Amino acid sequence: xxxxxxxxxxxxxxxxxxxxxxxxxxxxxxxxxxxxxxxxxxxxxxxxxxxxxxxxxxxxxxxxxxxxxxxxxxxxxxxxxxxxxxxxxxxxxxxxxxxxxxxxxxxxxxxxxxxxxxxxxxxxxxxxxx
Amino acid sequence: xxxxxxxxxxxxxxxxxxxxxxxxxxxxxxxxxxxxxxxxxxxxxxxxxxxxxxxxxxxxxxxxxxxxxxxxxxxxxxxxxxxxxxxxxxxxxxxxxxxxxxxxxxxxxxxxxxxxxxxxxxxxxxxxxxxxxxxxxxxxxxxxxxxxxxxxxxxxxxxxxxxxxxxxxxxxxxxxxxxxxxxxxxxxxxxxxxxxxxxxxxxxxxxxxxxxxxxxxxxxxxxxxxxxxxxxxxxxxxxxxxxxxxxxxxxxxxxxxxxxxxxxxxxxxxxxxxxxxxxxxxxxxxxxxxxxxxxxxxxxxxxxxxxxxxxxxxxxxxxxxxxxxxxxxxxxxxxxxxxxxxxxxxxxxxxxxxxxxxxxxxxxxxxxxxxxxxxxxxxxxxxxxxxxxxxxxxxxxxxxxxxxxxxxxxxxxxxxxxxxxxxxxxxxxxxxxxxxxxxxxxxxxxxxxxxxxxxxxxxxxxxxxxxxxxxxxxxxxxxxxxxxxxxxxxxxxxxxxxx
Numbered sequence: 001x002x003x004x005x006x007x008x009x010x011x012x013x014x015x016x017x018x019x020x021x022x023x024x025x026x027x028x029x030x031x032x033x034x035x036x037x038x039x040x041x042x043x044x045x046x047x048x049x050x051x052x053x054x055x056x057x058x059x060x061x062x063x064x065x066x067x068x069x070x071x072x073x074x075x076x077x078x079x080x081x082x083x084x085x086x087x088x089x090x091x092x093x094x095x096x097x098x099x100x101x102x103x104x105x106x107x108x109x110x111x112x113x114x115x116x117x118x119x120x121x122x123x124x125x126x127x128x129x130x
Numbered sequence: 131x132x133x134x135x136x137x138x139x140x141x142x143x144x145x146x147x148x149x150x151x152x153x154x155x156x157x158x159x160x161x162x163x164x165x166x167x168x169x170x171x172x173x174x175x176x177x178x179x180x181x182x183x184x185x186x187x188x189x190x191x192x193x194x195x196x197x198x199x200x201x202x203x204x205x206x207x208x209x210x211x212x213x214x215x216x217x218x219x220x221x222x223x224x225x226x227x228x229x230x231x232x233x234x235x236x237x238x239x240x241x242x243x244x245x246x247x248x249x250x251x252x253x254x255x256x257x258x259x260x261x262x263x264x265x266x267x268x269x270x271x272x273x274x275x276x277x278x279x280x281x282x283x284x285x286x287x288x289x290x291x292x293x294x295x296x297x298x299x300x301x302x303x304x305x306x307x308x309x310x311x312x313x314x315x316x317x318x319x320x321x322x323x324x325x326x327x328x329x330x331x332x333x334x335x336x337x338x339x340x341x342x343x344x345x346x347x348x349x350x351x352x353x354x355x356x357x358x359x360x361x362x363x364x365x366x367x368x369x370x371x372x373x374x375x376x377x378x379x380x381x382x383x384x385x386x387x388x389x390x391x392x393x394x395x396x397x398x399x400x401x402x403x404x405x406x407x408x409x410x411x412x413x414x415x416x417x418x419x420x421x422x423x424x425x426x427x428x429x430x431x432x433x434x435x436x437x438x439x440x441x442x443x444x445x446x447x448x449x450x451x452x453x454x455x456x457x458x459x460x461x462x463x464x465x466x467x468x469x470x471x472x473x474x475x476x477x478x479x480x481x482x483x484x485x486x487x488x489x490x491x492x493x494x495x496x497x498x499x500x501x502x503x504x505x506x507x508x509x510x511x512x513x514x515x516x517x518x519x520x521x522x523x524x525x526x527x528x529x530x531x532x533x534x535x536x537x538x539x540x541x542x543x544x545x546x547x548x549x550x551x552x553x554x555x556x557x558x559x560x561x562x563x564x565x566x567x568x569x570x571x572x573x574x575x576x577x578x579x580x581x582x583x584x585x586x587x588x589x590x591x592x593x594x595x596x597x598x599x600x601x602x603x604x605x606x607x608x609x610x611x612x613x614x615x616x617x618x619x620x621x622x623x624x625x626x627x628x629x
Contacts, residue, residue: 004282004283004290005283007172009290010166010290017158017161037149041232042267070152071152072149072151072152073237075148075149076149078390125140126140127142129141129146129356
């Protein structure tokens, strides 16, 4: 990446990145993607989040679902690890807890393909500063 | 499995990006406003203006003692020197606390950015993060974050064309609890023994390598950028009169929703435990919350509705600490809890001053004696007196606060101590010499499952007849209570004697 030389450049770059993200999320965009975040702080990894991430990445491409699976830090729901956040284009993000392989498979088949909620949804319990 | 949780009242400022972005990809951080505050400070504000914003915001140090951050920066900025340092204290050592690790693992750029802002304000071009080697993932992500920020020109030389230089290096700690104390931390970074020294001189005048040094906690740094971007009035509108903003707590222990939460200052313990935390495990009775780690104390039922802020916690005999909250239920013995923390302190005391090295060991021995059922009433008095002596005479913050768990449990749970000493009973069923396992004859079907698993053959009884545990032989391992399918075995304060 090139060096960012001024505050204006930084602002432009932020806006570019933001619009790229919102494009992914736009249900009318042909290149839209399902965005999945896997909580992978030490605690998440210890409860098996890494294999869930690998599983999701492999299965989603196998099942031809355009998606990005990324890692994040702790989401704060330690009691329900591993936790993942699924964002279908144009819809509110949903957080699932206690995700093992069976659960992950169910989430792909039920929620990502058909939009039906499965068990284990954790309601977002906080507000942020945005 | 679906739990209906009606959680409200959390507001995430320090944790704003945790769980939202990939900490190993700076682009995602930039998309979420990382380094905007640094850019604004470098372009639009003088160091003093920036310090004034922090002073107005009312932000206080999140490491525990609650010193006003703006004031701390101002003192460091006024120290004259050719070289100054910004240090981030990431030596998180309280049992049950994991806030700082989560911030570093989830949003490292928020800390790096704030350190650079601090460097600009106090006139430092070098930053150091003191992090314990037990946090390998946090270290890895910090390294990646620093490299990426350097590459993008957000750290390093001539940041964003302002002419301001700032670089950040990591220093590893070996996990000693005392190294969270700032003078000990600085000595450890210099390669010396991690032992504290008397203050003054404060690090702000003579710190790392005898140069003015500003030490802040991870969570404090994580609060800086939003204050700069959204303004001091926004920040000071959250919280209580003297404690502004939010606080991250690590909920642990006997609570349903173990996890990381961030609530506005002034939230009550009841809200945290019953609403956000989802209540006590297995619907047992709430007994106490330990806050502030080994330097803190216990809050009990009567404190459930106290708004949590720095002052109220001190008044209740505890302290904010770094934010670990260990929830205890009726099955926890408070004497043993005090003993656990003393055991921790005895292991972590650096040994430099006598009150802490010897005094805490003696405290531990008295507690050990009490939990073994050998205590006498005079011991309770001794505990109290010795605690005050240690508090008054120890060298550093570790020693001065180390008797707090004893004092606070003595204050709030005197009757439990009394029972241990006089009646030789432990109502929580925790101290092995002070309770008995008893088989209920009416529930026992004589299946002999307990008899077979007892490692010391303390259980007798004929087939299909009620069994009996000989308390004199029993070692209280608890195997039988686990094995019994009929809930016939229970913890009792009196043994059953066969007639």
